[in-house]
Amino acid sequence: MRITLLRMNQEILSVEQMYRADALALAAGIAGARLMEAAGWAVARAARRLLPKGRIAILCGPGNNGGDGFVAARLLARDGWSVRVALLGAVERLKGDAAIMAGRWTGRVEPLTPDALHGCVGVIDALFGAGLARPLEGAAKAVVEEIGRLRLPVIAVDVPSGVHGDSGAVLGLAPDCLATVTFFRPKPGHCLLPGRLKCGELVVADIGIPAAVLDEIAPDLCRNGPGVWALPEIKAEGHKYSRGHVLILGGAEMTGAARLAARAARRVGAGLVSIAAPPEALGVYRAGDPGVLVASSEPFADLLEDGRRNALLLGPGGGVGEALAGKVLAALGTGRPCVLDADALSSFEGRSADLFRHLSDRVVLTPHDGEFRRLFGEMPGSRLERARHAARLSGAIVLLKGADTVVAHPKGGATITTDAPPWLATAGSGDVLAGLLAGLLAQGMEPFEAACAAVWLHGRAAAEFGPGLIAEDLSEAIPAILAERRWDPHD
Ligand SMILES: NC(=O)C1=CN([C@@H]2O[C@H](COP(=O)(O)OP(=O)(O)OC[C@H]3O[C@@H](n4cnc5c(N)ncnc54)[C@H](O)[C@@H]3O)[C@@H](O)[C@H]2O)[C@@H](O)CC1
């Protein structure tokens, strides 16, 4: 079964899917040269907007990325810009649409060397796009190094040359761009680090590929945002139990973590939040926020008996060890939606199979990279591939935290969050995320959507607050975000 993302209008296409989109557009009777003209037009438009007026170096590669460069050169020259075109390889070796576009360029074509940059105030990087197969070397490498030395502003065509479209990895080196103009839909490499940081502003240009090709391609990856989930409604006839009851397991030592999570769960709308505290720490928790219910965590099974406690969160400050592992298995045994974070994950280091056999897509695992390694070992591939693989392997939803947080469903769907600010990297911020997620689960959201929504709200709260943020601030920024009635699904 494929999972359907709500109003999936922020799709991300893999490089292979993008080639298929191209092929389907051609099969529908749209000429390749027309797509390339539109691509080059979008690049020229971005260049006019962003590059300083002066001589522009247009660096063309041996494939279709270079073809887009030739179109941009022609359009800019026609508008009176001074351009200098340099090609990697010989014009006679260009093929297909790239050869056609080189033919339509009537100016000079110089060989690609760092000299081509001299006297230029900006660069269009049309060396390699989707076809990048290996690290930059020779003349391409030398020119990109020189761009860095000269600190020239660069607009990349499709991707900064050297950035891998699927993984966001930099093969060898890639220019730091002012903007990147890609076509039809973004690719994972624009969203994952370090590629995203190389891109600068991302412009996604419509080049005439009909959106209907997506019916055939059926993408299962998208950018996270309000377009892909809907927050729970607050019902007029509701009462606190109908808004759900979150049960959070607190620890004996790190008592702040569960309290941060509890406050977040309440702010995001859970009707009730209980912290289950070890007997020796009950006093600490009882002295905390008065609106939180506090109960002894011993015996934990008793607390799980009341089915109204419909969303469970274990791990923040929980203390790594057998005791926590046992409680995790008891919580999973209820079949209720469950968030496993931090110590709940680390408690299964070296014995992850013991955990995985109890997981399902009602469970969300929320590791950062370190916890991920403890649970899943060293895995090859991009963060997207790793999160997807881990979700398949464990059977749970995996929310892999970081600057480019990935949420992956065991049956295939995934999102990447591209707009969380870096000042979220502060102690306790992960506990708040776990609390937001548990609070949304308690209100009945599907776990995958709840995970995506929690990540987005968390990032948005941090963005609204700005630098200087500490974990305690995050929950306080949530009400203003919930009050935003008009969410543009395209933003
Ligand atoms: N797919 C689409 O719908 C469209 C694609 N267009 C452009 O087409 C591009 C893809 O074109 P191509 O498939 O021709 O691929 P590229 O133009 O990215 O590069 C392919 C060529 O570069 C060589 N190459 C790859 N890595 C190299 C390296 N490190 N050093 C030296 N040579 C290397 C390959 O052997 C091949 O000859 C896109 O990035 C985009 O710019 C646009 O024209 C518009 C339409």
Ligand SMILES: Nc1ncnc2c1ncn2[C@@H]1O[C@H](COP(=O)(O)OP(=O)(O)O)[C@@H](O)[C@H]1O
């Ligand atoms: N550079 C960054 N940019 C955006 N978000 C980040 C960055 N670094 C960390 N985060 C986010 O901050 C949170 C940190 O969580 P975590 O690592 O669990 O910290 P803690 O355990 O201290 O709460 C995660 O949501 C993560 O995605």
Ligand SMILES: [K+]
């Ligand atoms: K490029």
